[in-house]
Every structure is written in C-alpha cells, then in structure tokens.
Amino acid sequence: xxxxxxxxxxxxxxxxxxxxxxxxxxxxxxxxxxxxxxxxxxxxxxxxxxxxxxxxxxxxxxxxxxxxxxxxxxxxxxxxxxxxxxxxxxxxxxxxxxxxxxxxxxxxxxxxxxxxxxxxxxxxxxxxxxxxxxxxxxxxxxxxxxxxxxxxxxxxxxxxxxxxxxxxxxxxxxxxxxxxxxxxxxxxxxxxxxxxxxxxxxxxxxxxxxxxxxx
Numbered sequence: 590x591x592x593x594x595x596x597x598x599x600x601x602x603x604x605x606x607x608x609x610x611x612x613x614x615x616x617x618x619x620x621x622x623x624x625x626x627x628x629x630x631x632x633x634x635x636x637x638x639x640x641x642x643x644x645x646x647x648x649x650x651x652x653x654x655x656x657x658x659x660x661x662x663x664x665x666x667x668x669x670x671x672x673x674x675x676x677x678x679x680x681x682x683x684x685x686x687x688x689x690x691x692x693x694x695x696x697x698x699x700x701x702x703x704x705x706x707x708x709x710x711x712x713x714x715x716x717x718x719x720x721x722x723x724x725x726x727x728x729x730x731x732x733x734x735x736x737x738x739x740x741x742x743x744x745x746x747x748x749x750x751x752x753x754x755x756x757x758x759x760x761x762x763x764x765x766x767x768x769x770x771x772x773x774x775x776x777x778x779x780x781x782x783x784x785x786x787x788x789x790x791x792x793x794x795x796x797x798x799x800x801x802x803x804x
Contacts, residue, residue, distance in 0.1 A: 691747035
C-alpha cells in the first residue's frame with residue numbers, strides 16, 4: 590500500500606489547540622462587558638449634556654459637558670462627532686426614558702390616575718429640556734426635522750395607555766385625546782418663561798386633577 594492510500598485510511602487526528610484560538614475566545618468573552626460599558630458611558634454623557642443644555646443652552650461649551658460627565662472632550666467627540674449628533678441623541682434618549690416610564694408607573698402606582706399624574710410630571714420635566722432645545726429644533730437644519738414625529742410616535746401611545754387605564758378604572762372621563770392633553774400641558778409649560786409668578790407645574794397638576802370624575 591503506498592503512502593497516499595495509508596494517509597487516506599488513517600483516522601482523522603484531533604486538532605491541536607492553537608494558543609491564538611484561546612486568545613480569540615478570551616477576547617470574545619470580554620466583548621459583551623465592553624459593549625455594556627460603552628452604553629453606560631454614552632448614557633452618562635447624554636445625562637450630563639441634558640443637564641448642561643437646561644442651564645446653559647445647546648450652545649454650551651463641550652468642555653462643560655465633559656466636565657459634568659467626568660470625561661475628556663475627545664470622548665464626547667468620539668461618540669458624537671458634531672453638536673447636532675449630540676442634540677439629537679439627548680432628545681431621543683429623553684423621549685425613550687419617558688416612553689419606558691409610562692408602563693412602569695402604571696404597574697407600580699396605587700391607581701392609574703396616580704400613574705398618569707406622575708407621568709405628566711415627568712413629561713413637564715422633559716419639556717423643560719425640550720424648550721432649551723427649541724431654538725435648534727425650530728431651525729432650518731433638516732437633520733432635526735424627524736424629531737417632532739419621533740416625539741409623537743413614541744409618547745402619544747404611552748399617554749393614551751395611561752388615559753385608557755384611568756378611564757377603565759372609572760377615575761377619569763372617557764374619550765380624552767392624548768394628543769390634546771399633551772398639547773395642553775406643553776402650552777402651559779411654554780407660558781412659564783422667566784416669570785417667578787407663573788408656576789407651570791402647579792397649573793399642570795390642577796389640569797390633571799380636573800380630569801377626575803366626581804365621586
């Protein structure tokens with residue numbers, strides 16, 4: 590039997606472990622925590638930027654945001670190459686947090702009306718930051734055009750869910766329009782300006798209390 594036939598009949602030998610393979614597998618095991626860390630770091634940046642935008646406007650120096658987040662400016666530019674990228678990310682991040690809060694509050698609150706009141710309170714907090722972005726969102730830059738639709742697509746169904754739950758529980762009148770309520774709350778917040786005599790949050794609380802059906 591020649592060497593070729595003997596090689597063909599020889600059973601397959603187990604593959605010898607390659608140290609490089611172990612290194613690759615080890616690298617694979619560490620990838621997921623790095624992704625989680627990256628998400629946490631980005632969230633820290635977005636929260637810091639939102640805070641600075643409220644106090645100093647969207648044209649605040651990037652170094653102020655970096656200081657608030659405890660990172661270098663290069664880190665911010667690595668995540669968000671332009672200021673527009675950062676503004677859009679802050680806006681979307683806050684919308685997502687508010688959208689996720691609705692079902693959570695409904696599950697944890699004593700009544701649907703209480704959940705609605707707390708969510709509207711968070712909505713007012715969101716509008717404070719949104720008004721800080723108003724000059725940019727009303728600009729002619731087309732990159733900001735989708736934000737208004739995104740805002741409604743994510744938050745109107747959440748508001749509707751809260752209203753429907755409160756109505757089914759007999760706490761508020763039926764047939765309330767979530768879009769109308771959100772516009773009303775937005776109008777009350779827009780009227781605040783810098784007047785110390787105008788308390789938008791108190792007026793919003795009166796509005797939500799007024800939705801209750803007489804017992």
